Amino acid sequence: MKVCVDLGATNIKSSLIKDGKILRLTSTPTVTTNGLSGIVESLKASIDAFMQEGVRAVCISSAGKIDVATGKVVFATENLPGYTGFDIRTWVWETYRLPCVAVNDGLAALLGEIALTEEYRTKKTVMLTFGSGVGGAYAVNGVLKADESNDFAHFGHLPILENGEPCNCGKRGCAEQYLSGRGINRQAAELGIGKDRIFAEKAKGNERAQELFDKLKTYLIKTLKEIEKTSPFDICILGGGVVDGMGDTFEEFANCDGFDIRKAKAGNAAGMLGAEYLGRNLL
Ligand SMILES: [Zn+2]
Known part of the structure; x- marks a missing residue:
C-alpha cells in the first residue's frame, strides 16, 4: 500500500x-x-x-x-x-x-495514463496538457525520457508561428499562446465568442467558432510536427481542462493529419x- x-x-x-x-x-x-x-x-x-x-x-x-x-x-x-x-x-x-x-x-500525468493503459507501455507516447498553460511529457516503452535539462515542459514553448504572440518565456509564437485555455479564450474573444464557449459554440454550428476550431487543429499539428523532430512518438495523449471541455468535439479535434491522438483518462487522479x-x- x-x-x-x-x-x-x-x-x-x-x-x-x-x-x-x-x-x-x-x-x-x-x-x-x-x-x-x-x-x-x-x-x-x-x-x-x-x-x-x-x-x-x-x-x-x-x-x-x-x-x-x-x-x-x-x-x-x-x-x-x-x-x-x-x-x-x-x-x-x-x-x-x-x-x-x-x-x-x-x-x-503521463505516467498516470501509462498506468491505466497497457498499450502505452510498449509505445512511444507524448502527452500535452492544455490548461492555464501547455505542459508536455514524453515516454518510451512506459519510461519517462528526459532531455538534457530533465524537463519536457518546454513542449508548450515550441515555436509554431513566426512573429506570433509574445510569450512569458521571452520568445514569440509559442504553442502555449494558442493552445492553452488563456490562449484559446484570447482568440475566441477576438471573434466575439465568450470565455470557455468555443467548443460549445462549435457544436451548435457557430461558423466563427468552427473557424477557430479548425485553426486550433492546425496549431496542434504544427506543435506535433515540432515535437517529432526531437521526440518521435506513436501516440499523443491530450489532457487538461481545455480537453475536458471539448465534449463531443474531441473526436473531430483529434482527427489530425494521420497522428494517433487519444484523450487522457485519468482525470484529476x-x-x-x-x-x-x-x-x-x-x-
Ligand atoms: Zn513560450
Whole structure:
C-alpha cells in the first residue's frame, strides 16, 4: 500500500493506493502564506490522513521542477514560496522512515495514463496538457525520457508561428499562446465568442467558432510536427481542462493529419496514479 500525493499551489490531493487502485482520497488547500513551513505542514497533513499499518512508500507528484533521481525540488515559482530546494525524499524519510519517489506533476500525468493503459507501455507516447498553460511529457516503452535539462515542459514553448504572440518565456509564437485555455479564450474573444464557449459554440454550428476550431487543429499539428523532430512518438495523449471541455468535439479535434491522438483518462487522479506507477518501478 502506498500513500500518493498530488501537490499543487492551490490544493494537495492525497490517496491510499493498493495494486494501482485508489482506495480512499482526500483534498486539502495548500497553505502558502508561511513559505515552506506552511507547505510542509499541508503536505504532512495530507500524508497523515492515510498513514496506517501497511503503508510501504510515499509517492509524490508535485508542481515545480523535480529531480526524480534525488527527490529534490529544483525550481518552483512564487506560487509555492520557499519550495525551491526542498528535499522531499529526505523529509519523508526523516518524518516517516519510508521510501519516497517524487516527480513533476506534468510528467506524473503521463505516467498516470501509462498506468491505466497497457498499450502505452510498449509505445512511444507524448502527452500535452492544455490548461492555464501547455505542459508536455514524453515516454518510451512506459519510461519517462528526459532531455538534457530533465524537463519536457518546454513542449508548450515550441515555436509554431513566426512573429506570433509574445510569450512569458521571452520568445514569440509559442504553442502555449494558442493552445492553452488563456490562449484559446484570447482568440475566441477576438471573434466575439465568450470565455470557455468555443467548443460549445462549435457544436451548435457557430461558423466563427468552427473557424477557430479548425485553426486550433492546425496549431496542434504544427506543435506535433515540432515535437517529432526531437521526440518521435506513436501516440499523443491530450489532457487538461481545455480537453475536458471539448465534449463531443474531441473526436473531430483529434482527427489530425494521420497522428494517433487519444484523450487522457485519468482525470484529476492522474498525478497520484502516475506517482504510484513510478514508485512501482523505482522502489
Ligand atoms: Zn513560450
